Amino acid sequence: MVNIVEIAQLVGVSPSTVSRVINGKPYVKAEKKKEILKIVEETGYIPNKAARNMVLRRSFTVGIVIPDDFNMFRRQLFSIIERHLNAFGYHTLFFFVKQDEESEKTCLDRLKSENLDGIIMLHEMKSPGFYRYLESARIPAVSTTCGSGAVPAVPTVTLDDESAAVDAVNHLIGLGHRNIAMLNGKGFSYGNRRLDGYLKALEAAGGRDCALVIEADRYSSQAGLEAMGALLDSGAGFTAVFASSDELAIGAMRALRDRGLKVPGDVSVMGFDDIDISNYLCPRLSTIRQPIAEIGEQAALMLHRFIRGEKEDGAGAVLPHTLVARESTKGTGPRVLLNPVPRGP
Amino acid sequence: MVNIVEIAQLVGVSPSTVSRVINGKPYVKAEKKKEILKIVEETGYIPNKAARNMVLRRSFTVGIVIPDDFNMFRRQLFSIIERHLNAFGYHTLFFFVKQDEESEKTCLDRLKSENLDGIIMLHEMKSPGFYRYLESARIPAVSTTCGSGAVPAVPTVTLDDESAAVDAVNHLIGLGHRNIAMLNGKGFSYGNRRLDGYLKALEAAGGRDCALVIEADRYSSQAGLEAMGALLDSGAGFTAVFASSDELAIGAMRALRDRGLKVPGDVSVMGFDDIDISNYLCPRLSTIRQPIAEIGEQAALMLHRFIRGEKEDGAGAVLPHTLVARESTKGTGPRVLLNPVPRGP
DNA sequence: CTGAAAGCGCTTACAG
DNA sequence: CTGAAAGCGCTTACAG
Numbered sequence: 001m002v003n004i005v006e007i008a009q010l011v012g013v014s015p016s017t018v019s020r021v022i023n024g025k026p027y028v029k030a031e032k033k034k035e036i037l038k039i040v041e042e043t044g045y046i047p048n049k050a051a052r053n054m055v056l057r058r059s060f061t062v063g064i065v066i067p068d069d070f071n072m073f074r075r076q077l078f079s080i081i082e083r084h085l086n087a088f089g090y091h092t093l094f095f096f097v098k099q100d101e102e103s104e105k106t107c108l109d110r111l112k113s114e115n116l117d118g119i120i121m122l123h124e125m126k127s128p129g130f131y132r133y134l135e136s137a138r139i140p141a142v143s144t145t146c147g148s149g150a151v152p153a154v155p156t157v158t159l160d161d162e163s164a165a166v167d168a169v170n171h172l173i174g175l176g177h178r179n180i181a182m183l184n185g186k187g188f189s190y191g192n193r194r195l196d197g198y199l200k201a202l203e204a205a206g207g208r209d210c211a212l213v214i215e216a217d218r219y220s221s222q223a224g225l226e227a228m229g230a231l232l233d234s235g236a237g238f239t240a241v242f243a244s245s246d247e248l249a250i251g252a253m254r255a256l257r258d259r260g261l262k263v264p265g266d267v268s269v270m271g272f273d274d275i276d277i278s279n280y281l282c283p284r285l286s287t288i289r290q291p292i293a294e295i296g297e298q299a300a301l302m303l304h305r306f307i308r309g310e311k312e313d314g315a316g317a318v319l320p321h322t323l324v325a326r327e328s329t330k331g332t333g334p335r336v337l338l339n340p341v342p343r344g345p
Numbered sequence: 346m347v348n349i350v351e352i353a354q355l356v357g358v359s360p361s362t363v364s365r366v367i368n369g370k371p372y373v374k375a376e377k378k379k380e381i382l383k384i385v386e387e388t389g390y391i392p393n394k395a396a397r398n399m400v401l402r403r404s405f406t407v408g409i410v411i412p413d414d415f416n417m418f419r420r421q422l423f424s425i426i427e428r429h430l431n432a433f434g435y436h437t438l439f440f441f442v443k444q445d446e447e448s449e450k451t452c453l454d455r456l457k458s459e460n461l462d463g464i465i466m467l468h469e470m471k472s473p474g475f476y477r478y479l480e481s482a483r484i485p486a487v488s489t490t491c492g493s494g495a496v497p498a499v500p501t502v503t504l505d506d507e508s509a510a511v512d513a514v515n516h517l518i519g520l521g522h523r524n525i526a527m528l529n530g531k532g533f534s535y536g537n538r539r540l541d542g543y544l545k546a547l548e549a550a551g552g553r554d555c556a557l558v559i560e561a562d563r564y565s566s567q568a569g570l571e572a573m574g575a576l577l578d579s580g581a582g583f584t585a586v587f588a589s590s591d592e593l594a595i596g597a598m599r600a601l602r603d604r605g606l607k608v609p610g611d612v613s614v615m616g617f618d619d620i621d622i623s624n625y626l627c628p629r630l631s632t633i634r635q636p637i638a639e640i641g642e643q644a645a646l647m648l649h650r651f652i653r654g655e656k657e658d659g660a661g662a663v664l665p666h667t668l669v670a671r672e673s674t675k676g677t678g679p680r681v682l683l684n685p686v687p688r689g690p
Numbered sequence: 691c692t693g694a695a696a697g698c699g700c701t702t703a704c705a706g
Numbered sequence: 707c708t709g710a711a712a713g714c715g716c717t718t719a720c721a722g
Contacts, residue, residue, distance in 0.1 A: 003699055014709045019701055027707050046457040050398035051699035055714045075420055082441060094439060112391040221625045254625040280566045280599040282627060348715055359693045364717055372691050396715035400698045
């Protein structure tokens with residue numbers, strides 16, 4: 001690998017000058033510049049990043065902290081963020097973290113050694129030490145996952161989970177459903193906020209005592225399948241389900257079908273996220289659309305400004321969601337309570 | 346940020362000694378070691394990575410080159426690879442690349458500046474310059490995506506796409522189907538290999554003249570929806586479809602349903618990949634299971650050995666696939682050719 | 691077992 | 707406009 005002093009020798013100038021033209025600094029005579037560029041081109045010289053980062057004491061890269069088992073919603077989100085960040089000139093470094101302290105600690109240690117320009121959180125850390133560090137080390141960070149205002153040092157770009165859940169449940173109520181179960185995930189605060197919305201909507205409709213909540217281990221299809229299976233086994237009655245992620249809903253639909261129940265004939269199913277696949281399912285999934293593109297764009301932009309020292313005015317942004325009514329939800333018709341068919345043969 | 350000389354001063358030793366204990370080198374008196382560790386702990390000192398990488402002339406990180414719009418199959422694969430790589434002590438740096446020369450060039454330039462220990466290719470580069478560079482710079486690389494043996498310098502861990510496709514089509518043939526369409530993606534050589542398998546199976550069954558191939562833009566559900574729509578519009582007759590990715594199959598099923606056709610009642614659909622979601626669909630998707638976990642593990646292991654200088658014996662590994670017959674494929678029954686219903690008013 | 695010194699490849703005041 | 711020099715934070719022969 002050729003380095004800057006070799007280039008300098010080849011051209012017959014000093015490394016300082018080479019550095020200047022490489023970094024687009026002014027004050028270099030046009031002809032010299034041309035010669036240098038020519039040699040750089042010929043040799044295929046690429047500056048050593050580690051050396052550069054060291055002296056500059058920054059890395060021009062932003063870290064993206066994301067759950068190890070990130071679902072499709074985050075899959076889509078991070079692509080968008082990555083793209084915007086690139087457009088701003090940042091590289092991107094992923095930190096996959098699991099749901100345990102050990103993993104969070106490892107992540108934090110790595111973070112510290114990287115000299116990151118900034119951080120995007122697509123994850124919620126349990127350990128407060130993490131956020132304390134960001135604050136004390138004055139590392140700009142933006143979250144798309146914490147509750148708005150939950151972590152003072154970290155502005156959050158998100159939707160209003162609670163009112164989105166209210167809308168989802170109201171959609172079901174408007175269709176005539178009264179016994180609406182909620183299938184929630186675990187481990188993220190947005191689950192709580194969506195649960196709050198569910199309860200609130202029920203309450204407003206005078207059906208708070210119909211609340212029926214089951215908690216899945218995660219937000220995946222498999223978790224949804226299992227949780228819905230358990231719900232059906234319990235013998236609880238319901239004609240609709242609100243799942244707090246599309247993947248949960250997909251698993252739930254599968255469990256319903258496995259018991260011979262029709263969606264939406266017997267049970268209406270409502271998701272949350274509007275991941276790409278939801279519109280290709282049979283039936284197409286009714287859901288709450290998160291404005292993924294806008295969240296990603298805003299988060300990247302906000303972080304960029306943050307890094308450049310344009311102090312943000314605080315809590316972040318709350319973006320509008322959309323109710324997408326598709327085929328997996330429909331009216332109750334005779335409004336009878338579903339009696340789940342007994343399991344097995 | 347505290348650095349190594351400050352730590353040294355605090356303890357009253359030289360930076361050399363601190364460096365030794367941090368890196369677990371021998372020859373440090375136990376008591377000194379203890380004191381140093383204590384101060385390191387107290388101050389929360391983390392070595393500066395850029396500095397370390399520079400002097401060591403390596404980064405302890407492997408690059409993962411992956412299509413910008415990677416699908417769920419790669420999503421699952423990269424998580425597995427990332428985990429194994431971590432277990433071997435590598436960090437991981439993603440390079441998202443688009444299907445154009447520009448993007449490939451950018452990727453290559455970044456690659457050069459990173460001093461990577463090795464590279465995993467979850468993508469196929471069009472520009473031969475990329476592979477030439479890997480070879481000339483002697484950067485260990487392993488692919489999971491190129492054809493086996495396609496790029497001499499890059500061993501490949503993959504399945505036998507052609508014979509997997511043969512199995513898929515034979516499954517359909519065994520069910521009584523004769524008019525089997527293939528829905529292929531674009532831009533990756535494995536598409537060609539799967540196409541070869543499709544043709545081969547047809548030929549072996551004496552039905553080569555029934556070949557009916559439509560090429561989608563990509564391997565996504567949307568692409569599958571569109572391609573299947575076009576196929577139906579063409580008026581071509583078929584009772585089964587072999588799609589070269591599960592996502593393509595999902596889109597195809599949606600298009601079929603949109604025309605009022607039943608899967609598998611009217612048309613059987615076969616996918617390829619066996620991504621997580623496929624087993625939750627209604628109907629559950631019949632498909633070819635790629636041994637994702639094994640591919641990921643093997644690729645990581647092979648790269649690790651490669652990096653350590655244990656020269657691989659060349660072309661890589663071919664792992665076994667599995668035919669997974671689920672609900673989206675079934676016998677033809679009366680074996681009539683489907684006459685597509687005319688498109689809606 | 692330990693430290694002083696050189697060096698990794700770059701950038702940036704500083705002096706001209 | 708340009709170069710010599712110092713310095714970023716680490717590691718590693720080398721000499722003791």
